[in-house]
Structures are given as C-alpha cells and as structure tokens.
Amino acid sequence: MRADVSFEGSEASTGQNARKGGFIRGLTDCQKQPKTLFDRLGGSIAFLAQGFAVFVPSSLRKGSSLASITFPPLIPLTSIFLLAATLTFAAAVVQALLALRSGRWKQDNTQILLMAIGFVLQTAFLYHRGQEVGQCPMKSLPDILVFIGWSVVLLYFLVGSGFRLSLLGVFTAPLVTVVQGLALLQGFNPYAVKGKINALVELHAAMALIAYAAFALGCITGIMYLVQERLLKQHRIGGLFYQLPPIQGLAKAIQRLVSLGLVLLSLALAISFALHTPVSNPKLVFSWIVWGLYAVIAFFMWRHVTSPRRTAWLAVVGFVLPFISLWIVTHA
Amino acid sequence: MPETNPNDSIRAAGSLVCVGLNYKTTPVDVRERLAFPEALVPEAVKNIRALPGFAESVVLSTCNRVELYASHELPEAAQSHEALRNFLVSHFELQPEHAEAMALYKLDAAEAARHLFRVVSGLDSMVLGETEIFGQVKAAYKTALETGSTGKALNKLFQQAFAVGKRVRNDTMIQRGSTSVGSVAVDLAEKVHDLKECRVMLVGAGEMSRTCAQSLLSRGAKSIIVSNRSYDKAVELATEMKGQAMKFDEWEHALHEVDVIISSTSAPHFVIRKEHVEQVMRRRRWEPLLIIDIAVPRDVEPAVNNIEGVYLYDIDALQAIADEGRRERERQLALCDKIIEEQLLKFGFVGS
Known part of the structure; x- marks a missing residue:
C-alpha cells in the first residue's frame, strides 16, 4: 500500500488530518485505497504502527531507519x-x-x-x-x-x-x-x-452542557430507581437488589440532580441575556424549552405533586428532549 | 502477611489440639451446663495452660459451642484430649452420668486447624455464614492473649484463621442474602429507607413481630410505636423496646408518621385495607412505606401492594426470600471449603 505521508511529517499530518475530518474520516480515506488482501494486511500493520508512532518522540524518529517507511495519515x-x-x-x-x-x-x-x-x-x-x-x-x-x-x-x-x-x-x-x-x-x-474568545460565551456554553450532564445523571439515577422499585414490588430479592441503594435515597438524588441542572441552566441562560443573542436563535429556543421542562419536573418534585416513581420516569424520559435538542441545534 | 515456612506450621500443628461440643453434638440442656461465663474465661484459660504438658490455650464459649484449643508437649494427642475432657468435668463438677453423656469432638493437628478455619468463616454455625462468630473467636483469642496463655503456635493459628475467615467472606457470597424472617425484614427496610431515620409501627404484639422489630432496632431504626388490642401488652412491649404504646383504634392516625409497619394481629379479617393506605400516601408526601404482614390469616389486603410507593410482604414472601438465602449460602459451601483447603496447604497444615 502506498501511503501519502512519511514518518517525519507525522505531527504536521496529524493536524492536517484533524482538520480534514478526524478519526473516522481519516480511517475511511485510508481504507478506500487497499485493493488486495495483502494490501489490507499491510494497511492494518501500518495502522498499528501509527498508534506506536504517536508515542515516539520526533527526535527519536528522525534518526530511525523507519523514517524511510511511508504510512497512511496518522490517527490524531x-x-x-x-x-x-x-x-x-x-x-x-x-x-x-x-x-x-x-x-x-x-x-x-x-x-x-x-x-x-x-x-x-x-x-x-x-x-x-x-x-x-x-x-x-x-x-x-x-x-x-x-x-x-x-x-x-x-x-x-x-x-x-x-x-x-x-x-x-x-x-x-x-x-x-x-x-x-x-x-x-x-x-x-x-x-x-x-x-x-468571549469568556462569557464560553462560560455560558460550558454551564449549559454541565447542566445537561446533571440531567443525564438524573436520568441514570431515575433508571436505578425504577429498577430497584420494580425489584421491591415484585419481591425479586437477588444480587442487583442488594447492590442498589435504598429507593428513598435514589428519589432524593434525582431531586438534587434535577435541581442542580436547573440552577446551572438558569445561570447559563442568564448569561445569554448579556450576550445579546437573538431570541430566535435555535440554541436559545431549545435551551428555554429544556429549562421549562425541567422547571416543571422540579416543581412536581418540590410540591410532591406526583409519586417518586412518576418523577423518576419524568427524569428518564425528560432527558430525551435535551439529547435530541443537541442534535437539532448543531445541525440547524 | 510474612511468608510462612510450611515446616514450621507442620511442627506447630503437631502439638495442636481442640476439644469441644456444639449445637450439632450436644443438646442445649447439656451445653448450658458447660458454658463458661465471660468473667471466668481468663481463669479457665490459665488453668488449662497450667495442666501438665500444656503450653498454650484459648477457650471459645458461645451459646452454640464450647471449644478448648491448646498446644501441648505430651507424647500422644489422645492424652491431651483426655486431659481437656477431665478439665471440663472437674471445672463444671459434672455428675458421672452427665460426664458420660458429654459428646465431645476431639481433633488434633490439621483437623483442629481446619475446624477453627470453618468456625471463624461461619461454616460451622447454626446460621450458615453468620458473622457474629468471627467477633466471638476474636474476643476469645484476645482474652487468652491478655492472660499470656498464647504462644507461638496458637498466635500463628488464630492469625491465620482470621485471615482465612476474611478471605472466605470476601471471595464468596457466603454472607449474601437473608436466612431468617427477621433479617429479611431488616434487609427490605434498608432498601426502602435510611434505617437511622426509620420509624417502625407494630400492629399486634406477637412474638414474630417482636423479633422483627428487635432486629430493626438493633440495626439502628429510629423509633417504634406499638399498637395492640390489649393496651397493657402494648405498653409492656413498648417499654421493653423504649418505644411508644398506642391504643388499637388509633393506629390509623399514626400511619402517615411511620416508614415500616409490622402487622401480626390474630384478626380473622383484613385489618389494614387499601383505602387506609391510599388516603395517607398523599399526606406522607409519597414517602415509601414498607408493610410486613406476618399474620395468618393475613392482616393486610393484598391490593395494598398496588399502591404506588407501598411495598407489601406477607409471611410466604418473607419465608421464600429466607429460603432462597439459605440455598444460596449452601451453594457457596463447596467454594468456601475449597478456599480453606488451599489455605491449609499454604500454611503447611496438610501436605500437597
């Protein structure tokens, strides 16, 4: 297989490859070229060598006889x-x-x-x-x-x-x-x-994403609650039952994680006022929708409007919205 | 732990003996005659050590077993067994007929070590895999150590036994699950609430509900309310458990305040109905409620389990969990014994 980048140029090519489209795209480009089984085998060996090459200091590589060997683009x-x-x-x-x-x-x-x-x-x-x-x-x-x-x-x-x-x-x-x-x-x-770089923009984005992470963890804790609740209701007292925490503790954890996420998202949205972002900005619109959803869930929890089981379901199903919104806003 | 020279252990094990009786060999009316009161154990340990030909001794005395461990310099293990038997007879001033009826197991060398390892691991206990015995053996060893009655052989043996006991418990599931109705109740309560914040109510003051309540209190339950048709009996039990007594027609009023209900009345009909609990759940702010119904006929309407946040277990459900726990522990026995045999080999008590 003929590769287009030499060892000496590895660091530069890493950057180039990253700019070209990253790991999967880089691989796809390489894998398009081999035609025969031998080519593919050679490609695989070269691919493994790349992994090694990344960890070899460039000073060592320059003097090496390996320098004359050519490889496909390195994995970043x-x-x-x-x-x-x-x-x-x-x-x-x-x-x-x-x-x-x-x-x-x-x-x-x-x-x-x-x-x-x-x-x-x-x-x-x-x-x-x-x-x-x-x-x-x-x-x-x-x-x-x-x-x-x-x-x-x-x-x-x-x-x-x-x-x-x-x-x-x-x-x-x-x-x-x-x-x-x-x-x-x-x-x-x-x-x-x-x-x-506008520090406020970076802070706004980081806080919003950490808030989403809190909602994700709330979703995970919700799943744990639902599993433990089911085991208790159905009298299935086995291995997993003994390892899961008490459902009362899980219910409190969901409440705290949703509250934490809501506070962080509120701060992120408060910052957005200082950025003069247009109200019609899809990211902002979806962020407000997510905020609204979790504000309702938090209110239900605070006022004990629904049972912890239903709140756990809300925390689990509710996370679908922020997850989908990420895809929509980044492709809008 | 430093590497053990197998030959040292074989030499030490050669003078090691154990004489004892337990719940398998001896009925309780004989065991209770032979139990050493805690305060008298140090003296007994010293007395055994003072016997001719004996170098070290440890006395383990619990409600289920009395065992004497010793190292000796007598030519035959049988002589040391006889000396220890005679010590028991004279110490407890047994009549000849009682002495004759005493069924002792007499072990030496590797058998004695194997027995101690199994005892420490809870494999020889009435409740397989129970952990209390580990602490009891530790206490017995500590008493002997403090009186200066242990030496190289027994120090080494007991340290090895504690290491084996820990390994058996860590590497197997011999402790997993509950084996009695009381411990199942505790396990369930722990998975519903933080036990330290747990408030318990007894509806009916039967023996089984008393046992369950005691198990919960011993594990840190916060408070207890006792409600019974006979108010005097409720007061008596509440006083015993440092709780609060309640008249039987008032138990419904406390329903929103408690986290665990243990019901064991002799009523021929359901005492706790779905509507009682449904009404109270909103007031409880959906705090989970565990109901343990150990009455036959049942006290709690089965439909109560359909209410959100309520977990109902009747006596059959509890018994099934306890049975499964016992079976699970029995399945672990072979693995535990394998670990013990490996350790006996490692410490040089048995040859490869």
Whole structure:
C-alpha cells in the first residue's frame, strides 16, 4: 500500500488530518485505497504502527531507519485519547456486567479505577482538542457529546460518593460509552477560526452542557430507581437488589440532580441575556424549552405533586428532549 | 502477611489440639451446663495452660459451642484430649452420668486447624455464614492473649484463621442474602429507607413481630410505636423496646408518621385495607412505606401492594426470600471449603 505521508511529517499530518475530518474520516480515506488482501494486511500493520508512532518522540524518529517507511495519515492524538477513554468505559461496563451476572459484584476499586482512567483520558482529549481548535471544544455535536460525557463522569465522582450511590458507575459507564461512540462515529470537523474568545460565551456554553450532564445523571439515577422499585414490588430479592441503594435515597438524588441542572441552566441562560443573542436563535429556543421542562419536573418534585416513581420516569424520559435538542441545534 | 515456612506450621500443628461440643453434638440442656461465663474465661484459660504438658490455650464459649484449643508437649494427642475432657468435668463438677453423656469432638493437628478455619468463616454455625462468630473467636483469642496463655503456635493459628475467615467472606457470597424472617425484614427496610431515620409501627404484639422489630432496632431504626388490642401488652412491649404504646383504634392516625409497619394481629379479617393506605400516601408526601404482614390469616389486603410507593410482604414472601438465602449460602459451601483447603496447604497444615 502506498501511503501519502512519511514518518517525519507525522505531527504536521496529524493536524492536517484533524482538520480534514478526524478519526473516522481519516480511517475511511485510508481504507478506500487497499485493493488486495495483502494490501489490507499491510494497511492494518501500518495502522498499528501509527498508534506506536504517536508515542515516539520526533527526535527519536528522525534518526530511525523507519523514517524511510511511508504510512497512511496518522490517527490524531486527540482521537487516540478519546478511543482509549471509550474503550476504558466499555471495559468498566463489561467488568461490571460479568461481576453482576456471576453474582460476585462488589463495590470495589476496579470500577472506580476504570472510571478514573477514563476520566483522565477524556480530559486529555478535551485539552488536545481545545489546542487544535483554539477554543473550548463545544461547537460541533461530537465535541458536545464528549464534553457532556466528561461532565457526567465528573459529576459521578462528585455526586456518586456524596450520595453513596453504589452501582452509579455501572449505570454511568454505558451512557458515556454510547455518547462517546456516537462522537467517534461522527468524526471531528475543524472550527471556523475565532478572532477573539468571549469568556462569557464560553462560560455560558460550558454551564449549559454541565447542566445537561446533571440531567443525564438524573436520568441514570431515575433508571436505578425504577429498577430497584420494580425489584421491591415484585419481591425479586437477588444480587442487583442488594447492590442498589435504598429507593428513598435514589428519589432524593434525582431531586438534587434535577435541581442542580436547573440552577446551572438558569445561570447559563442568564448569561445569554448579556450576550445579546437573538431570541430566535435555535440554541436559545431549545435551551428555554429544556429549562421549562425541567422547571416543571422540579416543581412536581418540590410540591410532591406526583409519586417518586412518576418523577423518576419524568427524569428518564425528560432527558430525551435535551439529547435530541443537541442534535437539532448543531445541525440547524 | 510474612511468608510462612510450611515446616514450621507442620511442627506447630503437631502439638495442636481442640476439644469441644456444639449445637450439632450436644443438646442445649447439656451445653448450658458447660458454658463458661465471660468473667471466668481468663481463669479457665490459665488453668488449662497450667495442666501438665500444656503450653498454650484459648477457650471459645458461645451459646452454640464450647471449644478448648491448646498446644501441648505430651507424647500422644489422645492424652491431651483426655486431659481437656477431665478439665471440663472437674471445672463444671459434672455428675458421672452427665460426664458420660458429654459428646465431645476431639481433633488434633490439621483437623483442629481446619475446624477453627470453618468456625471463624461461619461454616460451622447454626446460621450458615453468620458473622457474629468471627467477633466471638476474636474476643476469645484476645482474652487468652491478655492472660499470656498464647504462644507461638496458637498466635500463628488464630492469625491465620482470621485471615482465612476474611478471605472466605470476601471471595464468596457466603454472607449474601437473608436466612431468617427477621433479617429479611431488616434487609427490605434498608432498601426502602435510611434505617437511622426509620420509624417502625407494630400492629399486634406477637412474638414474630417482636423479633422483627428487635432486629430493626438493633440495626439502628429510629423509633417504634406499638399498637395492640390489649393496651397493657402494648405498653409492656413498648417499654421493653423504649418505644411508644398506642391504643388499637388509633393506629390509623399514626400511619402517615411511620416508614415500616409490622402487622401480626390474630384478626380473622383484613385489618389494614387499601383505602387506609391510599388516603395517607398523599399526606406522607409519597414517602415509601414498607408493610410486613406476618399474620395468618393475613392482616393486610393484598391490593395494598398496588399502591404506588407501598411495598407489601406477607409471611410466604418473607419465608421464600429466607429460603432462597439459605440455598444460596449452601451453594457457596463447596467454594468456601475449597478456599480453606488451599489455605491449609499454604500454611503447611496438610501436605500437597
């Protein structure tokens, strides 16, 4: 297989590739070229070598005889971080499922360690992606998905331990894996270059996305509530029952997460007044709709209008709206 | 833990003996004669150690077992068994017929170590996998240690036993699930509420409801209300449990204040009906309510379980959960014994 970028040019090409369309697009470009089985095998070896090449300092590479070998475009470092983070969260899901299935689940350090490694890798991705695009990476849908995934894990560490919600990681990891998987499938496009960064805009966007992460965690806690409630009603007292927290604690956690998300979204929307954004801006319109929905849910919780079970359903189903709105506003 | 030289353990185990009786071998009327009062255990430990040929001793005395562990320098283990038997007979001043009826197990070396490992792990307990025995063995060892009655062999043996006990509990599910109606009630209450904030109401003061309430209180339940047809009996039970007594026709008024109801009246009809609970749930702000109905015939209308936020368990449901818990623990036995055998091998009590 003839590749178009040499080893020496790897760092430059990484940036170019990122600008061309990111991990999935980069791969697709490479995979279009091989015609024969041999070509494909060669392509795979080259692909594995790229992963190694990313971690080899350029000073070492220049003197190497490998320098004469040519490879297809390198996987961007950012995508490697994201792929590794996603695989780590997927491993956390598998580990938990195997443990639960065998009935040997215990709240041990393995789950927390995997979540922590995933979080570090997510943070590394966001940092490098921010460097690439020269601003907070929150403009495209894949970037937003990753930022929400990061915020969900951050809140998991802050909230999970505070509420002593064992198994929250088990329910969080699949969501983050799916969200980041979607981001990887979409690929990462370049941004239009910004003249000057407005701190208020960045703060507004970051707060709104962390609010969405709180709603996501509220959705996860809602699922935990509904599962535990069902087990209790049906007298199915088994492995999962013993690991899930008391339903009263879960109901309180949902209430607090929805309230936290609502406060953060309110602040984000308050900031938008200072930005003189047109009222018809689709992002703003959807943000207000989401705010309205969660304000109603929070009111129901506060006034005990409905039972905790119905409130849990609202927290679960309600999250569909912010999730869909993200897709709509980024494609509008 | 430092690496163990297997040969050291084999040598130490060679002088190790255990003589005892438990709920499997001896009825309670004999066991109670042979139980060492807690205050007299230190003296007993010293007396055993003072027996000719004995170097170390530990006395384990609980409601279900009396066991003497010792290391000795006698030529035959049988001699040490006989000496310990005679010690029990003389210490408790047993009549010859009682001494004859005493069915003791006499173990030495690896058998004694295996037995202690199983005891510490809860595998020899009446309630399989129970954890209380671990603390009881620790207390027995501590008493012996403080009186200077333990040495190299027993110190090592008991430390190894505690490590094995922890490993068995961590690596298996021998503690998983509940095995009695009382513990099922506690488990359920813990999964509905924070037990420290949990308010309990007894409707009817039967023996079973008393047991359940005591289990909940021992695990930290906040308060208890007792309502019974005989008000005097309600007062008596409430006083015993440091709770509040209530006349039977008033229990409905307290329904919105409690988190767990344990009902065990002898009424031939339903006492707690759907409409009673439905009316109160809104007032309770949908706080979950656990109802444990241990009466036969049942006290609580089954349709109550259909109300949102209400979780109703009758005696059959509780018994089924307890039975499943026992079966689950029995399924774990083979795995626990395998771990113990591995540890006996590792510590050099048995050859490979």
